[in-house]
Amino acid sequence: MRLALGYVPLIDAAPLIAAVEGGFAAAEGLAIDLISEPSWATLRDKLALGHLDGAHMLAPLALASALGISGPQTDLAVPLGLNLNGNAITVSRPLWAEMAPEADDLDTIARAFSRVARVRVTQNRPLTLGTVHPYSNHTYQLRMFAARGGLDLDGAARMVVIPPPWIAEALRTGQIDGFCVGSPWNSVAVAEGYGRIAALGCELAPDCPEKVLALPAYAAAASAPLVRAVRRAGRWCAAPENQRELAGLLARPGHLGTDASLVRRALAGTVVVDPDGTERHAPRFVVFGAEAERPLPAHADWILAEMERAGQITPTPALVARARAMYRTDVYDAAG
Amino acid sequence: MTEPTLTVAVIDPSRARAAILEEGLTAAGFTHVVVLPDTADLSARVAALNPDVVVIHLESPSRDILEQMSGLSRHVERPVAMFVDRSDVPMMQAAMDAGISAYVVDGLQPQRIRSILDVAILRFNAFARLQRELSEARGELADRKLIERAKGILMTARGLSEEEAYRMMRRKAMNEKRKIADIARAIVTAADLLG
Numbered sequence: 001m002r003l004a005l006g007y008v009p010l011i012d013a014a015p016l017i018a019a020v021e022g023g024f025a026a027a028e029g030l031a032i033d034l035i036s037e038p039s040w041a042t043l044r045d046k047l048a049l050g051h052l053d054g055a056h057m058l059a060p061l062a063l064a065s066a067l068g069i070s071g072p073q074t075d076l077a078v079p080l081g082l083n084l085n086g087n088a089i090t091v092s093r094p095l096w097a098e099m100a101p102e103a104d105d106l107d108t109i110a111r112a113f114s115r116v117a118r119v120r121v122t123q124n125r126p127l128t129l130g131t132v133h134p135y136s137n138h139t140y141q142l143r144m145f146a147a148r149g150g151l152d153l154d155g156a157a158r159m160v161v162i163p164p165p166w167i168a169e170a171l172r173t174g175q176i177d178g179f180c181v182g183s184p185w186n187s188v189a190v191a192e193g194y195g196r197i198a199a200l201g202c203e204l205a206p207d208c209p210e211k212v213l214a215l216p217a218y219a220a221a222a223s224a225p226l227v228r229a230v231r232r233a234g235r236w237c238a239a240p241e242n243q244r245e246l247a248g249l250l251a252r253p254g255h256l257g258t259d260a261s262l263v264r265r266a267l268a269g270t271v272v273v274d275p276d277g278t279e280r281h282a283p284r285f286v287v288f289g290a291e292a293e294r295p296l297p298a299h300a301d302w303i304l305a306e307m308e309r310a311g312q313i314t315p316t317p318a319l320v321a322r323a324r325a326m327y328r329t330d331v332y333d334a335a336g
Numbered sequence: 337m338t339e340p341t342l343t344v345a346v347i348d349p350s351r352a353r354a355a356i357l358e359e360g361l362t363a364a365g366f367t368h369v370v371v372l373p374d375t376a377d378l379s380a381r382v383a384a385l386n387p388d389v390v391v392i393h394l395e396s397p398s399r400d401i402l403e404q405m406s407g408l409s410r411h412v413e414r415p416v417a418m419f420v421d422r423s424d425v426p427m428m429q430a431a432m433d434a435g436i437s438a439y440v441v442d443g444l445q446p447q448r449i450r451s452i453l454d455v456a457i458l459r460f461n462a463f464a465r466l467q468r469e470l471s472e473a474r475g476e477l478a479d480r481k482l483i484e485r486a487k488g489i490l491m492t493a494r495g496l497s498e499e500e501a502y503r504m505m506r507r508k509a510m511n512e513k514r515k516i517a518d519i520a521r522a523i524v525t526a527a528d529l530l531g
Contacts, residue, residue: 041399041418041437049432070403072420072428133400161404163397166376175377 002031003226006043007056009036009256010164011183011266012083012211014246015288016056019233021249028225036255039163040133041071047214048074054226056082057214060303064135065214066326067319069312077220078295079227079331080213082234086286087138087201087210088186088271089145091178092171095127096196106203107148113178113198114149117156129153130162130170130179137201137208138180140306144204145180154311171195182210183266183286184258190272191262197273202284207291209299220331227335231293238289243267295332297324343368344452345387347378349396353463357391360459361452374398379405389419389449390439391456394432402439419449427453434460479517486520489527 007013016034019025025032035052037043044065046052049072062078064070091099091113099112117127131138139159146153153159162170162179168189170176178198189195201208213230215223236242243264251260265271269285272278300323307313344366348354354371361369372381378398382390382405392399403418419438421428427450431437434457440449483505490501505523509516 038395038397039399041403042394045394045418045432045437049429051432071418131404134404159404160379161401162376163400165397170376 001029001225002033003053004033004035004051005054005056006035006037006046006052008040008043010056010086010211011250011256011263011286012086012288013056013255014237014250015082015230015234016213017249017255018237018246019229022233022236024229024233024236025226028229030225030229040136044071044074047076047216048072050216053219054213054215054223056211058133058136059209059212059299060135060137060140060307061133062212062214063300063303063323063326064307064312067313067322070135075217076214076326077217077223077328077331078212078214078326079220079223079328079335080230080234081209081292081295081299082211082213082230082288084207084210084287084292085200085202085284086182086266087141087180087208088183088197089142089178089180089199089201089204090171090186090189090195091198092174092176093194093196093275094174095177096198099198106199109198110145110149112149114146114151117146117151117153121156127157127177128175129157129159130167130176130181131159132164132181133161135307135312137205137210137306138182139310141199141201141204141208142180143306143310145199148204168192168194184256184262187262187266187272188258190275191259193275196275197271197280200271200280200282200285202282202286206284207287209292209296209302210286212295217326220328223331224335227332231335234293235289238287238292240268293332295327295329297327297329300324300327341368342366342389342448342452343370343385343387345369345382345385345390346371347374347390347392347396347398349374349393353393353460356463357456357459360455364451364455366452376401378402388441388444389452391452392437392439393460394435394437399437405439419446419453421446421450424450427457430457434464436460479515479520482517482524483520486523489523493527 005016007016020032020034040061043055047055062076065074066076098116101109101112120126129142143153164181164185167179167181167185171189172194186197190197237246247260247264247267250256250263251258269282271280273280304315304323308315344361346354346357358369358371370385374396378401419440431453436456487498487501490496505516505519509519
């Protein structure tokens with residue numbers, strides 16, 4: 001069977017890329033065309049109109065698409081989670097200097113951030129923060145970061161969406177003061193000397209369901225070979241002994257087209273947070289494999305709660321039921 | 337009759353394609369068409385222009401920037417939504433095949449956006465056809481140059497006339513069921529290697 005699968009070039013597309021490049025798909029008799037998409041909106045619409053047979057997707061966007069609140073309403077199924085975590089919040093060096101946190105723990109840093117954000121509001125020049133899509137954990141994690149420092153981000157900062165490849169440049173030119181993005185873009189901003197990683201997604205929202213494999217609902221029943229292939233690939237990605245090879249695969253020009261050593265550090269959870277070389281070690285910085293793969297309806301509950309907090313939805317029992325039904329634990333279990 | 341008072345923004349990573357669409361829309365009676373550069377500050381530019389319709393290429397990374405204007409609509413005065421006409425799936429498919437998506441302000445009549453999409457689909461498809469023809473023409477030109485070089489090599493090496501050299505390559509191509517340009521490429525490569 002031949003399938004066209006879409007992805008956005010990020011480290012957490014690894015299970016799909018490895019499924020194809022590592023032969024897991026071929027072993028299931030699948031020929032997969034991997035299609036790199038320039039934006040989440042284009043990926044979502046191509047999936048909605050049948051130009052893609054499945055995709056690597058932001059978990060909240062898959063839910064928003066299924067609920068009809070982002071793009072054309074599309075009945076989707078999630079038979080597999082791709083990863084947990086992987087995001088980080090980076091601030092510009094001038095903002096970090098203004099924050100001047102007294103200690104390097106999350107609470108102190110978040111309080112310093114919230115203090116500056118409040119001052120900026122009183123000066124009528126609020127902070128501008130970048131996210132990758134309105135329906136993304138990135139949006140929610142920025143809100144959590146502010147909340148951790150005692151600040152409600154609504155009305156306290158401007159939120160803008162910026163495509164990840166432009167985000168380091170937007171930080172350099174001062175269009176934004178900080179952003180939340182997936183790997184490897186935080187590390188790129190640090191390596192280029194414009195940014196300071198202020199918080200890791202895995203400390204803000206431990207085991208956050210980040211990307212999922214999304215399929216049209218009608219295709220779920222026959223998706224066992226694909227689910228098996230991507231699941232095996234995800235487990236291969238999770239094995240530390242494969243990190244070097246995986247980093248090489250992902251860094252290729254056809255996929256991320258970036259520095260393999262940055263990718264490798266992200267996979268290992270060893271993140272350089274400051275241009276001065278300060279390192280953080282977070283073993284759960286990005287998690288693939290067994291812990292990430294089971295599509296739990298509890299993930300839908302978690303995302304709905306964040307959507308509600310962000311003012312994006314008002315949950316009703318019917319809406320909650322539809323959201324939970326998208327997570328197809330039955331398909332995952334039946335795939336074997 | 338099209339609606340002349342609409343403000344239409346065009347966003348496309350290809351400047352040439354944007355210019356072609358701008359011209360097409362102007363010709364169709366849309367007097368206020370503005371091409372916006374595909375850059376990170378797009379959000380501010382769109383807000384300043386306050387368009388009724390945004391036509392954006394599917395390959396533009398800026399699509400997610402526009403999503404914000406619809407996703408967080410409580411923060412903008414004129415909510416923007418992606419245009420989807422569920423009653424006309426063939427047209428939506430044609431738009432996607434041509435690489436087009438559109439965002440419209442809330443409440444705009446589907447009929448008014450349709451004429452814009454029709455122009456965009458025609459223009460983008462024509463642009464794709466032109467590009468294909470151009471790359472074919474470039475390929476033909478390169479093939480002809482290759483054949484000329486191979487002919488020269490054969491003439492020198494075998495003491496043939498131009499006509500005889502060409503016939504020799506043509507016969508070889510026919511016998512091997514290959515294109516004459518492929519035979520020419522093999523001759524040129526071999527000559528390069530053998531000095």
